[in-house]
Amino acid sequence: MHPRDLLNEAMAGLLARPVRSALTTLGTVLGITTLVVTLGVAATAGNQIVGRFDELTATSVTVEVPENPFPLVDWAAVSRVTRLRGVISAAALAESERSANLSVRSNDIVDPTRVTDQTLTVVASSPGLPAAVKGRMVEGRYFDAGHISRGDKVVVLGLHAAKMLGVTRLERAPAIFIGTQAYTVIGVLGDLKREKSLASAVLLPPAVGRRYGLSTVTRVLVNTGLGAAELIAEQAPAALSPGNEALLQVISPPSPTRARDAVEGDVNALFLILGLVSLVVGAVGIANVTLVTVMERVAEIGLRRALGAARRHVAAQFLLESTLTGLTGGIIGASAGIVVIVAVCAAKQWTPVLDVRLAVMAPAAGAAVGLLAGLYPALRAARMEPVNALR
Known part of the structure; x- marks a missing residue:
């Protein structure tokens, strides 16, 4: 096969499902962005924190x-x-x-x-x-x-x-x-x-x-x-x-108290940014999987619509599925995070510090991410006509 023909086939495959291809590409983009942001922000925050301690020891x-x-x-x-x-x-x-x-x-x-x-x-x-x-x-x-x-x-x-x-x-x-x-x-x-x-x-x-x-x-x-x-x-x-x-x-x-508060603020800001980027990556993954699920269940959607299911019923079904996916991920992620924190603190002989509100809100945040990620796939499933879906 000529390389030009191979390239044309690959481009045709990507353009045949532009939304799915865009979501897949977006997942890669966000993954690389997360890597760059993690390294860049960590280096920047580290320099900022060193500067805070330099101020602390100033005489x-x-x-x-x-x-x-x-x-x-x-x-x-x-x-x-x-x-x-x-x-x-x-x-x-x-x-x-x-x-x-x-x-x-x-x-x-x-x-x-x-x-x-x-x-x-x-x-x-x-x-x-x-x-x-x-x-x-x-x-x-x-x-x-x-x-x-x-x-x-x-x-x-x-x-x-x-x-x-x-x-x-x-x-x-x-x-x-x-x-x-x-x-x-x-x-x-x-x-x-x-x-x-x-x-x-x-x-x-x-x-x-x-x-x-x-x-x-x-x-x-x-x-x-x-x-x-x-x-x-x-x-x-x-x-x-x-x-x-x-x-x-x-x-x-600055006084030691102000320097300590400034360092704590820098560290919290660093990991908040990294956590938000990770949530966006997770949302893109849920959206991609939900969209693939919609494509694979076209016949099921057509049958449900033919048996009397309204558009809102189909949309609610996929929205609930993506929300449950996010909720499950939030519960497992929060539990795994707590275990990792305790394990790291035990290995380093640190005293673990964990905000209880964070552990409670993490599953809710996962559910919200899943709900937002499932909006487009759910709307696309709801717009399917029964005849076209069954065909």
């Missing part, structure tokens, strides 16, 4: 200080935060729009072969910034209270800013220029776990930062011990600005 608290005619937080307030029980490190930052794009260059010599003039962000900070951003000094050291009290013209560069300016070694105390003012580079800060944007910034002591509008604290970064973030988020505003704590905005990780 970072940020206090945002809004603009105010009078400074709400002074630089010395950071020391009060560090004395709170559970605080590991803390640092204050001052940022402004004026200092967001300043011209910074590594020397005052015009070199056509190198780009020495860069537009960088200039930020003032307290001495504890390296610990607060969970970074390390790649080169040199960070400025301390001595530099601040003396008003030394020193800066620390973020690692990316240092590379942009070509500052690689500090043995000869290189200088950079912010506008026309020269500053000595005493350190390079890198490997930031928090506030990674500071890798491209120039960091100044607070006394020097006043020249660029960086006299007011705008943010306070706090690192806490595991489990202390929620408490510190409540106490930090009062320590930073007594009497004005309501004006400060605190950004903290």
Whole structure:
């Protein structure tokens, strides 16, 4: 047989019963869809759940200080935060729009072969910034209270800013220029776990930062011990600005209760989607089987109609059959599901948790699926004429 003739015969066989072929194809489509959805949704939900647990173990608290005619937080307030029980490190930052794009260059010599003039962000900070951003000094050291009290013209560069300016070694105390003012580079800060944007910034002591509008604290970064973030988020505003704590905005990780509820919601949503897809696959299977049954019992349907059965009687018969099929499947499925849950929990030494309402509603859901799946086959059986069916 020629392959073209074989293909034509196969297409003719499919098109001879288009509805039945469509239902059969739909079953395959939904089966593959279930596979893809199961893998995709499981991976997505798994990533979401991991993210929830990452939030749970977070120990970072940020206090945002809004603009105010009078400074709400002074630089010395950071020391009060560090004395709170559970605080590991803390640092204050001052940022402004004026200092967001300043011209910074590594020397005052015009070199056509190198780009020495860069537009960088200039930020003032307290001495504890390296610990607060969970970074390390790649080169040199960070400025301390001595530099601040003396008003030394020193800066620390973020690692990316240092590379942009070509500052690689500090043995000869290189200088950079912010506008026309020269500053000595005493350190390079890198490997930031928090506030990674500071890798491209120039960091100044607070006394020097006043020249660029960086006299007011705008943010306070706090690192806490595991489990202390929620408490510190409540106490930090009062320590930073007594009497004005309501004006400060605190950004903290979610509480363990909220994280647990979020994880539970993600897992329930995942398996609800998978369960609904499985129900649709089951409905297509019932519809397909019921339709085949109608085709095989054409003579019986014709005989019943010839003996006086009305269309509604034939439709009710097949609807009841498909409903009973779904109900039986629901009862068996619920029972098997309970057995599997208990078996898995016994094997894993878990405590089984089962909503009794689910076990009661499962057979009803199976009956409803069977009823909906049998609608089209029942209507098709009811529309048969007795003469045509008997012929």
